[in-house]
Amino acid sequence: LGDKFKKPEGAWECDTCLVQNKAEDIKCVACTAAKPGASAGPSSSSSSSSAPLFGLADKFKQPEGSWECDVCCVQNKAADVKCVACQAVKPGANVEA
Ligand SMILES: [Zn+2]
Numbered sequence: 001l002g003d004k005f006k007k008p009e010g011a012w013e014c015d016t017c018l019v020q021n022k023a024e025d026i027k028c029v030a031c032t033a034a035k036p037g038a039s040a041g042p043s044s045s046s047s048s049s050s051a052p053l054f055g056l057a058d059k060f061k062q063p064e065g066s067w068e069c070d071v072c073c074v075q076n077k078a079a080d081v082k083c084v085a086c087q088a089v090k091p092g093a094n095v096e097a
């Protein structure tokens with residue numbers, strides 16, 4: 001078929017960080033945002049406006065030691081030595097050559 005951007009069936013792109021996730025992922029592997037269109041919660045066809053979570057006072061507070069991937073700009077946890085999204089090695093991490 002010559003589709004040059006062949007991706008796994010059902011793969012989806014995160015609205016938040018634009019990382020591509022697999023079909024079986026119901027959350028973004030990078031930022032854990034819920035898959036768009038994924039029906040979470042009780043199955044009710046009536047559109048109940050779910051309020052966004054604005055309870056967090058400091059919404060951009062970063063966990064200590066967290067780092068941002070140079071390649072895909074996803075924020076990773078301190079414990080991660082590789083980017084959870086693109087597997088790039090953490091900048092400054094001591095990796096055996
Ligand atoms: Zn994401």
Ligand SMILES: [Zn+2]
Pocket residue numbers: 069070071072073074083084085086087088
């Ligand atoms: Zn990355």
